[in-house]
Amino acid sequence: xxxxxxxxxxxxxxxxxxxxxxxxxxxxxxxxxxxxxxxxxxxxxxxxxxxxxxxxxxxxxxxxxxxxxxxxxxxxxxxxxxxxxxxxxxxxxxxxxxxxxxxxxxxxxxxxxxxxxxxxxxxxxxxxxxxxxxxxxxxxxxxxx
Numbered sequence: 031x032x033x034x035x036x037x038x039x040x041x042x043x044x045x046x047x048x049x050x051x052x053x054x055x056x057x058x059x060x061x062x063x064x065x066x067x068x069x070x071x072x073x074x075x076x077x078x079x080x081x082x083x084x085x086x087x088x089x090x091x092x093x094x095x096x097x098x099x100x101x102x103x104x105x106x107x108x109x110x111x112x113x114x115x116x117x118x119x120x121x122x123x124x125x126x127x128x129x130x131x132x133x134x135x136x137x138x139x140x141x142x143x144x145x146x147x148x149x150x151x152x153x154x155x156x157x158x159x160x161x162x163x164x165x166x167x168x169x170x171x172x173x174x175x
Contacts, residue, residue, distance in 0.1 A: 032060035034111065035137055040086055040093045041065035041113075046100050050108055060107030063097060064137050068115040069123050086112060090131050109134040115141050 033053060037043030044052075046063065053061035067086035070076035079085065086093065094110050101108045112133045114124060117140075128136060142148060 031058055032062070032107070033058055034062040034109065034135070035064050035113070036061055037065050037113075038063050038093065040089055041067075042082065046093075046096045047103075050100050050104050050106070054104065054106050058106060060109065062109035062111045062135065063093070064109075064111035064113045064135075065093065066115065066141075067112045068141070069120055069127060071120075087127065090133075111135045111137065113137045113139050115139060117142070 036049055036053070038046045038049055040063075043049060043065070049063060050061055065086045066082075067090070068075075068079055069087055070079055076085075090112070097108055097110045110133055112128075112131070114128065114136050116124065116138050140148070
């Protein structure tokens, strides 16, 4: 069995070696590192995506070197992939980027519709992970009362 959709610290996951080690310990035959990737259209969009760690469009070569190092030390297959954010008006840019980047495979995804994020509300400046931390902190402080 292989997991073709995992994220590393190049987006919203853990460091590469720990992702591969976890896959090995789970008995998987392979793991695909498919970090989030968007092609920002403006500096403000680039900045907001950088705050989330979604900058694979500029860091994929560095991540690839890390994957190659992990591959050499791993007993399972490790794939260099991408979860590419899709926007109809960017089809040509996306195709060009993917041709140049040469990933093992691509997972297409939609994270926004008409510039509105669908993963979490635009008004929120926190990620789902940060929201869950706040909830658990609130719960634990409430239980101490």
